[in-house]
Amino acid sequence: MPDAKNNLFLFEALELRAEFDDRIETLNSLLPEKRETREFRFTRERGNQERPAQGLDLTAIREEIESLRVKRRKLNTAVQKVNYEQTIQINKETMSLAEALELRKETCTEITQLKAQFANAAYENVIYKEDRDIVEPPPQDFDTIRKKLNDRRLLFRALNRALQRTNHEVTVNFKDE
DSSP: OOOTTSEEEHHHHHHHHHHHHHHHHHHHTTSHHHHHHHOOOOBTTTTBOOOOOTTOOHHHHHHHHHHHHHHHHHHHHHHHHHHHHOEEEETTEEEEHHHHHHHHHHHHHHHHHHHHHHHHHTOOEEEEETTEEEEEOOSSOHHHHHHHHHHHHHHHHHHHHHHHHHHHHOEEEEEOO
16 A cells, blocks of 8 residues: 555565566567567468457557556666665664665575585594594584574574565655556
């Protein structure tokens, strides 16, 4: 539900941008030049060929696609403006939404790497030799990796919560349709 000035909340703007993308893709699939590149529709055996059905106005479709592209660009610009101007607080550090989004992406990647390191740190490698065993310790300390992984997960959770809260509090200077 838009605010009192009919501006969209950030989460609504993101949903609308995704809708614009979907509508553009759907309309593009109707254009003959897009259909020919996707699949070959002329069959020699039957001599069949596609043509626009009655009521399909390709000029109107192209105009609607262009109109949606313009709206999407304007909406995206408004979202980006908010991402750089709006700040949030994460663990006593203030940052822009854009920085928080980038940090969340980096943190997610780091969590994936730490999970692999965590699994490797859980076991020693034992090489059995004649009368003795050679034990190779894990490449990294188990407790250190566990603490790093937990710290990153807590940061990821804090980022997600702050971003979700902001999505429902901040408006984008874009009027609802």
